[in-house]
Amino acid sequence: MKILVINPGSTSTKMAVFEDEKPVFVKTLRHSVDELVHYPRVIDQFEFRKNLVLAELEHEGIPFAFDAIIGRGGLLKPIPGGVYEVNDAMINDCMHAMRTHACNLGCLIASELAHALPACRAFIADPGVVDELDEVARVTGSPLMPRITIWHALNQRAIARRYAAERTAEQPDRPVRYEDLNLIVCHLGGGISVAAHRKGRCVDVNNALDGEGPFSPERAGTLPAGDLIDLCFSGKLSQSELKKRISGRAGLAAHLGTTDVQAVVKRIEEGDEHARLVLDAMIYQIAKSVGAAAVVLYGKVDAILLTGGIAHSDYITSRLKERVSFLAPVRVYPGEDELEALALNALGALRGELEVQVYQ
Ligand SMILES: Nc1ncnc2c1ncn2[C@@H]1O[C@H](COP(=O)(O)OP(=O)(O)O)[C@@H](O)[C@H]1O
Numbered sequence: 530m531k532i533l534v535i536n537p538g539s540t541s542t543k544m545a546v547f548e549d550e551k552p553v554f555v556k557t558l559r560h561s562v563d564e565l566v567h568y569p570r571v572i573d574q575f576e577f578r579k580n581l582v583l584a585e586l587e588h589e590g591i592p593f594a595f596d597a598i599i600g601r602g603g604l605l606k607p608i609p610g611g612v613y614e615v616n617d618a619m620i621n622d623c624m625h626a627m628r629t630h631a632c633n634l635g636c637l638i639a640s641e642l643a644h645a646l647p648a649c650r651a652f653i654a655d656p657g658v659v660d661e662l663d664e665v666a667r668v669t670g671s672p673l674m675p676r677i678t679i680w681h682a683l684n685q686r687a688i689a690r691r692y693a694a695e696r697t698a699e700q701p702d703r704p705v706r707y708e709d710l711n712l713i714v715c716h717l718g719g720g721i722s723v724a725a726h727r728k729g730r731c732v733d734v735n736n737a738l739d740g741e742g743p744f745s746p747e748r749a750g751t752l753p754a755g756d757l758i759d760l761c762f763s764g765k766l767s768q769s770e771l772k773k774r775i776s777g778r779a780g781l782a783a784h785l786g787t788t789d790v791q792a793v794v795k796r797i798e799e800g801d802e803h804a805r806l807v808l809d810a811m812i813y814q815i816a817k818s819v820g821a822a823a824v825v826l827y828g829k830v831d832a833i834l835l836t837g838g839i840a841h842s843d844y845i846t847s848r849l850k851e852r853v854s855f856l857a858p859v860r861v862y863p864g865e866d867e868l869e870a871l872a873l874n875a876l877g878a879l880r881g882e883l884e885v886q887v888y889q
């Protein structure tokens with residue numbers, strides 16, 4: 530079976546072609562702040578990202594013939610994890626999503642490309658809105674604003690399972706499953722999510738998109754609420770400009786004009802003390818979130834897993850380890866397993882091994 534996988538992230542478009550379980554082509558296309566600034570809304574990037582995918586296939590000489598196309602899921606209503614066939618309700622909710630993020634394009638591009646082929650199915654799996662929060666984690670100090678989750682559900686779960694499999698391989702006499710473990714997983718990408726996984730359920734995690742948790746390469750994280758209200762009423766910025774100050778033109782992008790962590794580290798090595806302060810503040814905030822997740826798990830933490838693109842950076846992972854390794858062993862999984870996780874979900878669906886859920 531041939532599967533096309535499309536994973537639009539805030540700073541990249543990742544794609545892969547699988548023949549059954551085997552990846553035959555994998556590519557990450559990075560997008561700079563300057564490249565994306567021309568699109569007023571994320572949805573306006575639809576043609577740009579779709580054409581990039583098609584151009585890569587053509588460049589590689591890969592025929593446009595697939596049994597399934599699976600995209601990273603969009604910001605739908607909160608739903609249980611699993612694989613979903615793209616349907617009209619899903620397309621409608623992605624087109625009119627209350628929150629903007631490139632992952633909304635995953636289901637839309639998968640659907641349009643699949644329509645162009647006979648008998649090709651379109652899926653998404655484990656979108657960022659998968660919700661397993663403990664009830665106590667939802668309550669805030671305002672009944673008007675309960676907490677919700679938007680997080681890297683797909684990769685966090687895939688990495689947690691990978692850790693369980695690795696530990697079992699290392700200690701075959703003491704096999705463990707993801708469902709047996711208490712884990713803190715930090716996805717460090719364009720957005721950052723830090724989650725407490727209790728025995729196979731993500732019972733608490735920051736809303737990585739909407740102004741909660743650590744700041745990230747392009748997100749503000751938690752902000753002082755009073756100052757935010759004053760800014761909203763200052764008349765200086767429109768609603769859409771304000772939203773970009775939370776997600777898009779925030780975090781490293783706002784402080785340093787780039788989302789490229791390698792470039793920031795280079796600036797630090799060249800003596801840029803402001804860049805050092807900002808990057809160290811991001812690390813500090815991530816570490817504080819890890820501490821909070823440890824409390825959610827009553828301090829019973831089997832491991833802390835660092836993953837996502839930024840986990841490639843020794844500057845960041847070494848400083849994070851200094852702060853949090855007293856809590857539990859830390860393991861680093863640079864990059865992500867999202868493309869493989871998506872491909873396996875599509876294969877499972879095509880083979881009838883996974884129940885295909887219906888989005889309503
Ligand atoms: N080798 C690397 N070293 C340091 N940072 C990296 C490296 N590769 C990618 N990154 C950073 O990872 C972030 C993107 O992470 P990724 O998980 O690919 O995110 P997304 O899905 O949000 O686009 C960017 O800030 C990028 O600069």
Ligand SMILES: CCCC(=O)OP(=O)(O)O
Pocket residue numbers: 537538539540630632657679680681718719720721737738
């Ligand atoms: C859908 C929210 C998860 C997120 O922040 O993803 P990116 O890091 O790819 O922007």
